[in-house]
Amino acid sequence: MTIEQFQRTIEETYGERDAARGLERTFIWFVEEVGELARALRSESHERKVEEFSDVLAWLTTTASLAGVEMSEAAERFARGCPKCDRSPCECRREGREKDSSPRR
Template sequence: MPSSDSSQPPRSSDELSIADLQRHIHQMYYEKDVIRGVDGTFMWLMEEVGELASALRGDDQENLAEEFADVIAWLATIANVAGVDLNAALSAKYGHGCPGCKRLVCECPSSEKP
């Protein structure tokens, strides 16, 4: 979990970095989340992914945005419970370009997962 003064709210509701989000989710829910554990939290994440899949098939942009937000929030939640700093993980894996071809704009063959 990113370290910071957890008593401070994020910069603004319009600007929330990955690190800010993870801290914010930790502050709001960690005590409940850690009791649920990784397995229980993973099930909640999968439920939200299913809701996102349904929203992607629909035509309600507001609901679609909410479901994307829910998936990201539950991903931050499970990262908190597992002790993973998402900002550090993303920076390490993607901060210097595609992890497959090592280029800023991926040049991996379309048939391959980078």
């Protein structure tokens, strides 16, 4: 399944309900799911972790749809590696990377 297919499936499955809830309240649900992921990461259960990563991905994706953003376009920023230095592995200086919004890996 591609990122684009995943986003279409999420839209078909939850789009109507999520549109009725609206962007702001849907984003709050997404943040709550991130909190559940934080708890799952401390648990021993692999299944629990998979479930929470899945929920966070679904809520992130539906929030993107409500904001008019294609997740495949968002992912494309990293297609050639780090979007700041265009290298993989990233060669940005550690301190610089931690000040900006790029993920820490």
